Structures are given as structure tokens and as C-alpha cells.
Amino acid sequence: MAIVCFDIGGSFIKGAVALTAQDITPLVPRPTPLDDFDAFAATLIGVIAESRIRPERVALSITGIIDPETGIATVANIPCIHGRPLQRDLQARLGLGVLIANDADCFALAEAGLGAGRGHAIVLGAILGSGVGGGLVANGRLVNASGGFAGEWGHGPILPSYAGDPPVAIPAWDCACGQTRCLNTVGGARGMERLHFEVHRAELTSREIVDGWQAGEAESVKTIDLYVELVASPLALAVNITGASIVPVGGGLAKSGPLIERLDAAVRARTLRRFGRPLVVPGALSIEPGLAGAALLGLGVADAG
Template sequence: MAIICFDIGGSFIKGAVARAADDISPLPPRPTPLEDFEAFVATLIGVIAATGIRPQRIALSITGVIDPETGVATVANIPCIHGRTLAADLEAVLGVDVLIANDADCFALAEAGLGAGRGHAIVLGAILGSGVGGGLVVDGRLVNENGGFAGEWGHGPALPFFAGDPPVAIPAYECACGQRRCVNTVGGARGMERLHLEIHRTELSSKEIVTRWLAGDVDAARTIEIYVDLIASPLALAVNITGASIVPVGGGLSNSAPLISRIDETVRQRTLRRFSRPLVVPSGLTVEPGLTGAALLGLGTQA
């Protein structure tokens, strides 16, 4: 069996030929057409043609979500596929089955099958990148195989009005999803920077905040304390609800092992199940997890 998988980003389309979980061959990336659907399709066709094979299936990882009832795609950063019944539209042109999943879902599937979640029945993948994302895999299968929002612990009005010790007031930041007090508003890199500015009236990048925290800077330490306090309870609740026994973390903030360790310690203090070993852990896959997850989705590989 051979499938072709794609990781569709706002800048580039990355492709690969996958024959098995341990046989995934990346292809050269191509620029993503943002405004022209015909050009978008032509890019996919060009990648497929370059492989010289007739795939049995195509699987896509996208930075958006598929409505499980209508099949309509919400992909804000790629206007030409936003609002389309994307799988059906692509199948009509390409003539093969098309599977589509959110990039955080593909991350979770990759971690469950080949990464830090291997051997766990329930894996909650968490993304701490520019914002917050998540995906859920149960018994080796992606819960959102047909689209949906399972595992998206970063959205919903879940933030408290105060955090830290001593407590500070947390503004009701508006989220891109249209709600307020979403974990997404403070949980990613931009959220950490927003918190630091709110607390200390000083602009720093998330990388600078983490670096200063590790160097013993008092202001940065205060920001990290409040940041961890804010995201730990929603993440612990997500663990309670899903029954996840491992939470691999991806995204830029996952590059700081001390930060992930601090989050893990705090989350484990707040979960119903008491874990004597790390629960929130850095991702096991550091290269192309979205593309790998799309490959596993297309192959139908059990984690």
C-alpha cells in the first residue's frame, strides 16, 4: 500500500510517500497558493505526479478544522480552501479518497504511534506554540478522524479571574475563536508575552522570558509562575475528562525542558489520578510530526 500525505501550512506544502509507519519518504516542499483553489489543487497534482505512483489514498494535515457534520473546512490562514467541503472537492478532482485532519490531531496521532505516547491507550497531544492546540487518540485511533474539536483544551472560557501567589487579576482577553478567557489567549508563546507585559509593563519575547527565568530573574520567574498556574488546571481537567495517561507537548515552548517539567509537576498536583511518573512530557518526534501524523492517518496505522 502506498499513500501520499501532505502537511499544508500557510507558507509551504510538504509532501511524502508513505508505505508503512517506518517507511515515510519526504518530498521537496512547494509554496502554498493562498488565494487560488485551482493553483492549490495543481500543486497537489504536481507533487503526486512527481512521485510516479498512483496513491491508494491521500491524507492531509491542515491548520484548521473540518466540521464533522457538514465536511466544511475552517482554515483561516489559507483563504482558497476556507469554507469548502474540502475532502469532497479534492476527491472530485484527484479521483482518490482524501482524509483530512487538524495539525494538532496529526501531532497527537504521530506521538501515539511513534513518539512519547507509544504504548499508551489514551494520548492527549498538547501544542504550546504561538497558541494552544490539542488532539486526542484512543486505542491508536484519532477521535477526530471524521473532523471535530475533541482534544481542543485551549478553547472555552476556562481561565480564572486571578492567578499566582500572591494573586494578580487576569484580564478577559478575547480569543480568535470569538470567546473570552480561553487558555489559548495566555497559553502559547504570544500569551506568555502578553502576560509578562501585563504584569511588568515590559515587552520581552517568550524565549527571553524563559531564558531569564532559568537565569534567576525575579520578574520572569513571576511570569512563569502565573503562566503555569493558569494553564495547569485546564490541562489537568482535560486529563481527568479524557483519561489520558500521557500528554506529549509540541510547539515552540516545548523546547524548554525545564518549563515542561514545571508544567508537569503542577498538572500532576491537580489531576484526579495521581501519577508517580511524568505525565506532561516533551514530544518524542521532533521532525515533521504533522506530516508523520498525516501518513499514519492515511495508512490507517494502529498506534
């Protein structure tokens, strides 16, 4: 089997030829047309032509959600595909079968098939990037195969009004999803920065906060203490509900091994199942997880072993 897979971002479209799960060859990235669907489809056609194969299908990782009932795509950062029945429209333009999944779902699928989740029946992929995302794989299959929101542990009005010792008030920040008190408002890099400013009235980047914490700087230590407390409980609840036995983490904050180790210890202290080994771990893939996940989606995860 041969497919072409895509990682669709707001800046670039990354493509690759996938022959097997272990044979994924990236192609030259191309700028993403944001406002012209004809140009968007033409870019995909150009990448397929560059691949010099006739793929059996194409598979896309997107920074958005496909409604499982209507097939309508919600992709706010790429207006030309936002609000479209994207699978149907692309199949008509490309003349090929099209599979589409959210980028966090593709991360989870890639880690389950090729990375830290290999050998685990239930894998909860967690994204700690600019915000919080997630995807769920059960028995080698993506739960969101037809689109949907499974694994999105960063949303819902779950944050407490107070946290820390002594207690600190946690504002009811508005989330981009339309709710308030979502973990997404504090759990990603921008949320960590927001939390630090709320407590200390000082503007630092998430990297500066993490570096300061590791250096023992008091303000950053307090912020990370709060951050871990706020993130660990929802993640432990997600583990309890899904039965996940491993939680690979992707996104910018996952690059800090000590932070993930600290979060892992806090999560394992809160789960019903007692784990005597790491549960929350950095993602292990060297290849782009969006491309790898889209490749597995297109190939069929059975090929991942």
C-alpha cells in the same frame, strides 16, 4: 500500501511518500497557493506526480478544522480552501480518496503511534506554540477521524479573574475563537508575552522570558509562576476528563525541557490519578509530526505498531 501525505501550512505544502509507518520519505516543499483553489489542487497533483507512485489515497494535515456534520473546512490562513467541503472538492480534483485532519490531531496521532505515546491507550497531544491546541487518540484511533474539536483544551471561558500570590488580575482577553478568557489567550508563546507585559509593562519574547526564568530574573520568574498556574489546572482537567495517561507536548514552548518539567509537576499535583512518573512530556518525534500524523491517518493506525 502506498500513500502520499501532506502537511499544509500557510507558507509551504510539505509532501511525503509513506509506504509504512516507518518508511516515510519527504518530498520537496512547495509554496502554498493561498487565493486560488485551482492552483492549490494543481500543487497537490504536482507533488503526487513527483512521488512517482500511484497512491491508494492521500492524507492531509491542515491548520484548521473540518466540521464533522457538513464537511466544511475552516482554515483562516488559506482563503482558497476556507469554507469549502474540502474533502469532496479535492477528491473530485485528484481522483483519489482524501483523508483530512487538523494539525494538532496529526501531532497527537503521530506521537501515539510513533513517539512518546506508544503503548498508551489514551494520548492527549498538547500544542503550546503561538497558541494552544490539542488532539485526542484513543486505542490507536483519532477521536476526530471525521473532523471536530475533541482535544481542543485551549478554548472555553476558563481563566480565573485573579491568579498568583499575591493575586494578579487576569484580563478577559478576547480569543480568536470568539470567546473571552480562553486559555489560548495566555497559554501559548504570544499569551506568555501578553501576560508578561500585563504584569511588568515590559515587552519580551517568550524565549527571553523562559531564559530569564532559568537565570533567576525576578520578573520572568513571576511570569512563569503565573503561566504555569494558569495552564496546569485546565490541562489537569483535560487529563481527568479524557483519562489520558500521557500528554506529549509540541510547539515552540515544548523546546524548553525545564518549562515542560515544571508544567508536568504542576499538572500531576492537580490530577485525580496520581502519576509516579512524568505525564506531560516533550514530543519525541524527529520527523515532522504533521507529515507523520497524516501518514498514519492515510495508512491506517494499525500499521503504526
